[in-house]
Amino acid sequence: MKSLGIGLIGTGYMGKCHALAWNAVAPTFGDVARPRLVHLGEANEALARSKATELGFARASGDWRRVVEDPEVDLVSITTPNQFHAEMAIAALTAGKHVWCEKPMATSLADATAMLEAAEASGKVAALGYNYIQNPATRHMRRLIADGAIGTVNHVRVEMDEDFMADAAAPFGWKSEAASGYGALDDFAVHPLSLLTILVGPLASVVVDMAKPYAERPLASGGSRAVETHDIANILFRLQSGASGSLLVNRSAWGRKGRIAIQIFGSEGSLLYDQERMNELQLFQARGPAAEQGFRTILTGTVHPPYDRFIPAPGHGLGFNDLKVIEARELMRRIAGEPAHLIEFATGLRIERTVHAMARSHETRGWVDID
Amino acid sequence: MKSLGIGLIGTGYMGKCHALAWNAVAPTFGDVARPRLVHLGEANEALARSKATELGFARASGDWRRVVEDPEVDLVSITTPNQFHAEMAIAALTAGKHVWCEKPMATSLADATAMLEAAEASGKVAALGYNYIQNPATRHMRRLIADGAIGTVNHVRVEMDEDFMADAAAPFGWKSEAASGYGALDDFAVHPLSLLTILVGPLASVVVDMAKPYAERPLASGGSRAVETHDIANILFRLQSGASGSLLVNRSAWGRKGRIAIQIFGSEGSLLYDQERMNELQLFQARGPAAEQGFRTILTGTVHPPYDRFIPAPGHGLGFNDLKVIEARELMRRIAGEPAHLIEFATGLRIERTVHAMARSHETRGWVDID
Amino acid sequence: MKSLGIGLIGTGYMGKCHALAWNAVAPTFGDVARPRLVHLGEANEALARSKATELGFARASGDWRRVVEDPEVDLVSITTPNQFHAEMAIAALTAGKHVWCEKPMATSLADATAMLEAAEASGKVAALGYNYIQNPATRHMRRLIADGAIGTVNHVRVEMDEDFMADAAAPFGWKSEAASGYGALDDFAVHPLSLLTILVGPLASVVVDMAKPYAERPLASGGSRAVETHDIANILFRLQSGASGSLLVNRSAWGRKGRIAIQIFGSEGSLLYDQERMNELQLFQARGPAAEQGFRTILTGTVHPPYDRFIPAPGHGLGFNDLKVIEARELMRRIAGEPAHLIEFATGLRIERTVHAMARSHETRGWVDID
Amino acid sequence: MKSLGIGLIGTGYMGKCHALAWNAVAPTFGDVARPRLVHLGEANEALARSKATELGFARASGDWRRVVEDPEVDLVSITTPNQFHAEMAIAALTAGKHVWCEKPMATSLADATAMLEAAEASGKVAALGYNYIQNPATRHMRRLIADGAIGTVNHVRVEMDEDFMADAAAPFGWKSEAASGYGALDDFAVHPLSLLTILVGPLASVVVDMAKPYAERPLASGGSRAVETHDIANILFRLQSGASGSLLVNRSAWGRKGRIAIQIFGSEGSLLYDQERMNELQLFQARGPAAEQGFRTILTGTVHPPYDRFIPAPGHGLGFNDLKVIEARELMRRIAGEPAHLIEFATGLRIERTVHAMARSHETRGWVDID
Known part of the structure; x- marks a missing residue:
């Protein structure tokens, strides 16, 4: 090569x-x-x-x-x-x-x-x-869903929250200016949408309510200025599959640092994930004796590729930066003409269109289809 | 007496x-x-x-x-x-x-x-x-909010999920008939609304999407019948205070048994609760050194009245049925003319009106104000 | 009747x-x-x-x-x-x-x-x-072990911790006097021993180290007095089955309120329990695809008798006082000549003997057999 | 440079x-x-x-x-x-x-x-x-202890567990031969000892019980062979400070993948850590209103150096391999004559001596001082 x-x-x-x-x-x-x-x-x-x-x-x-x-x-x-x-x-x-x-x-x-x-x-x-999407945990979730481990997906919930805008006393900054975009929608929405795309497919329609936790913020020079962006966005959606779901994003959520919490419900089980504990996922399967059923906390390990390329023992933990190494390897695979796990420009454009539809829904106060 | x-x-x-x-x-x-x-x-x-x-x-x-x-x-x-x-x-x-x-x-x-x-x-x-609302944990949350422990509430999320309707193979029953009502909305919504009312005040407006995880269910007699109710209801709302929020209820959520998960975000902190772990709550406060901040898991105990009437040591756990004993005591207090922590008919009617507004929103596919 | x-x-x-x-x-x-x-x-x-x-x-x-x-x-x-x-x-x-x-x-x-x-x-x-031992969770653990769900038990760990003696500034009280007994050993040990007896059988031998977190405590009258009891007891043991284990008890463990944490390891799986979350247990089974294995959090419910006698829906939670109601029912069963799940005087005496052997081991600084 | x-x-x-x-x-x-x-x-x-x-x-x-x-x-x-x-x-x-x-x-x-x-x-x-010891989480624990955040340490518990030897059906291998050493003691003990050394100082004396979960293991050639090593080691210890503690290691603990669970109790609070969730620690402080006390889950972030050198946002997670990068930096610092956070040969030798004392205690069935 x-x-x-x-x-x-x-x-x-x-x-x-x-x-x-x-x-x-x-x-x-x-x-x-x-x-x-x-x-x-x-x-x-x-x-x-x-x-x-x-x-x-x-x-x-x-x-x-x-x-x-x-x-x-x-x-x-x-x-x-x-x-x-x-x-x-x-x-x-x-x-x-x-x-x-x-x-x-x-x-x-x-x-x-x-x-x-x-x-x-x-x-x-x-x-x-x-x-x-490169995390061995989310890749395993994708495999589980594809293999029917939770049956047909019928409901999805995603939350993405951090707290870098939570301090009401922090001075008005460029992220509160309309020129920076809508707010949390721009900062966050593409991330959960990438995961949704990979795990359960694209969105078909949305209804959105964006909100401002703080109407104004103090100016460094004294006084205060009206906030123009929305630190919170609440979204109900339907997937192309017809399944209903919600996406809630908040960049002023005190105590949340890197939360991307996913709940996927299917006809035979459920899957849970939280990026703040990125080395585990939870699987519930409606199988076996009822008295032994429960959410299983699966720690990623050598049986969840490509974790094994990083560490030869399970449960030791990859980090956020390791995901980029996996992405680089996928890219090299793609360039070599091999099957690869990536979001390329065509899918990326669909994600961008979804974010724009969300903004439109907030403005029209009604459901918007994503074309 | x-x-x-x-x-x-x-x-x-x-x-x-x-x-x-x-x-x-x-x-x-x-x-x-x-x-x-x-x-x-x-x-x-x-x-x-x-x-x-x-x-x-x-x-x-x-x-x-x-x-x-x-x-x-x-x-x-x-x-x-x-x-x-x-x-x-x-x-x-x-x-x-x-x-x-x-x-x-x-x-x-x-x-x-x-x-x-x-x-x-x-x-x-x-x-x-x-x-x-009688749980010492939720009562303590109310007190914390009233005392300003998390500042001004600006965002709220509630989920209520069980899995008694999750089995796609279970035969069509009365809960799938329109005569039984809307579905999850009727079964569940009043519970989280009672908690919201007590904790953060009444709702002002809603937009709702109800969904059917299973379009039809098998008949005991063979064949199948179209499901008429919605096992899932997804709701965005605004409180009368202006704060935004979401209420997601699902009676077909595999693995969820008695989940009522509450997230309340304020200008100075956050509160979390999950009814499946009813003897604890989580509090984040944006106070003290940043390196020491985190969600605090508070186990209810003798310092959270009226836990002490049940058990003289903390962390030993009340049960679901104990909440009714507290409610009976509150009722007796109310009858005796003392201040009591209860939802009486006037507030109850407001909750019912909120549920009806939710149903209307689902039908009109738009925002509905609660009068 | x-x-x-x-x-x-x-x-x-x-x-x-x-x-x-x-x-x-x-x-x-x-x-x-x-x-x-x-x-x-x-x-x-x-x-x-x-x-x-x-x-x-x-x-x-x-x-x-x-x-x-x-x-x-x-x-x-x-x-x-x-x-x-x-x-x-x-x-x-x-x-x-x-x-x-x-x-x-x-x-x-x-x-x-x-x-x-x-x-x-x-x-x-x-x-x-x-x-x-009456908790549907611990009763289910017993059933699982008896049914071979985790194979042959080969290792056990139990911790029992509270913090009512953790405050170094609290005045010297009767619990610090030798007349009150050994300390944590008397306060706590019989509880985990009752659970061990039911779950994995009796202990055969022990080696013990008791410790004083605080050498002296303040007197209300001024000055201080040497502490005579041990708020901490650390025990290694062998079960009669030969399996090794540990029992660690601490009544000065800041933050612990009603912890009785049990870990049972077997040849085919493991079981975990914590009394502070008394309505759940965790089960790991070395079965099925390795990539899907993990600790399963089982919420007790109607399939875990006699939970169903208290509440007809799973995951809603029993309380500490409910365990006494179950115990009363078992007692009535025993009086009626039916099989019952109880610790009677003969087994109780064996537990007392085990505690006395522990005290002896602390004094001799060596292993002591329980006769 | x-x-x-x-x-x-x-x-x-x-x-x-x-x-x-x-x-x-x-x-x-x-x-x-x-x-x-x-x-x-x-x-x-x-x-x-x-x-x-x-x-x-x-x-x-x-x-x-x-x-x-x-x-x-x-x-x-x-x-x-x-x-x-x-x-x-x-x-x-x-x-x-x-x-x-x-x-x-x-x-x-x-x-x-x-x-x-x-x-x-x-x-x-x-x-x-x-x-x-390079994890920003454990380094922060060290800082907290040094700063008196939990007062004087009076009790410590450490567990280190994996399950690579848990399968009873796996054929007899070199890790079961006496030539490979004592077993879990050799595989694991130096790791928790490195953490103990950094966090609470060196051990003074130990009493040890090693155990074999499986007396024999199958031979690939048919039949079976007696196991010569101990997959389990249970240790009680005293620190040089006088504080009591326990160290429990098990390489046949089904479901444990990379667990190093630490509990440190002090006169004013407690600290918890589990390597399987290496990006968080828990802190309990006996401060403020009793009703608001609880274990705080602190996600490591930019305020916990040197996390910030890896990722500019908190809660996103370092991985196991990142710890080696920190170690390399510390080593370069040490070579440059700057203060560094490292275990050098003198301290390393003390750790080795502690492991040898543990082996001796197992053989003599009594307490052994570490010279």
């Missing part, structure tokens, strides 16, 4: 996370050629250079276009702020590079659509960085 | 539960005269007699009217099927008796309204059997 | 608990004649009278001997302080009454032995108030 | 884990020069070469001595089977290299002592791979 040449644009947290993944994928999996870390792009040239040394890249540029054009680069990791995704991804695809772009795709449906068109025109792999 | 003369109508589970409470209230609390168990009513005369002996009642009748008319009866416990509540409660109130009626009030808003009118005309105490 | 005449000696918490059980056993089970509450004994005559009214007893005496001698009394509930158990139980048995005596049996092995001899001579039923 | 030249001996799981750490330490921490991966040693030359490419090493040898002698190597990671540790570590130290050696130190006390002597003679850093 020819070694893959990697270009990376962006050196914030997600840039670091991609870099860690590219450094770790070969040692971890042991079945793939170690990628060459070729070219790092970052707006500031000096920063680009020092980060290249730190992250293990051979070259660095203060202009991202040089990364995209580098002939030794086969794939471009895009980890810049969302408003740059479209331009960079389209340029990379047009230059004949594979693309691994962080979610969400873009800041407008038009941009996201153009990205998909560029991907289709290029014939290259164009995938999004939906890491939660 | 004069001993209270008790009449009881109905000897099903709730009848037994009332009888246990009347037997236990004096030994448990030790601060009230032991009620006299005067007269038991049950449709079948022989059954009435044998049950009277078993439950400790002095007299028995096959006609409930004799219970209501018994001059030694001061209070009538009504535990018959819902369709009889109105007639019996109105008769008892008219006869000058206090009434303790199981929830829900009645099968129509008109009946429930008439019950409230009879109560107001009688000047007697007329309370509903909303036992979940 | 002739109605059983009940005498009760003692009106502290356990007296109240027995009274509640005698009031509730017939309504709860519905298959037994309601016992007659005949005679209440309490050292203070006036208190005896007011308590008799409260608890539902027909007669009251300031002298417990009148209870024992009352010809209408068939069974005597003994709930007085431990030092009175022997005299009262022997008197009651000699008078031809059945005895239900609270644990522990007595304050000396000699007394306990005399109690067993009196019971054997009388031919009457003589049972001890070991209520934890 | 001059870049550190790394030599690695061994390419099993721990070798891979060290390699991942050396690849990740600079990108993760961003405050240290990226180490140069210089030379990989592995018994098989061809394997050494292919692994070097995979893991990112520049050179490879089939003879470990060439790694130790390589002038560009500043530090040697030793991840070979335990019997090789002493020879390799002593050679590396003698050659003037720093050493990072996996635990346990050696297979005999004499070897371990010689290792310490070599380390002291060399003046180089010699650290052991005790990774559990």
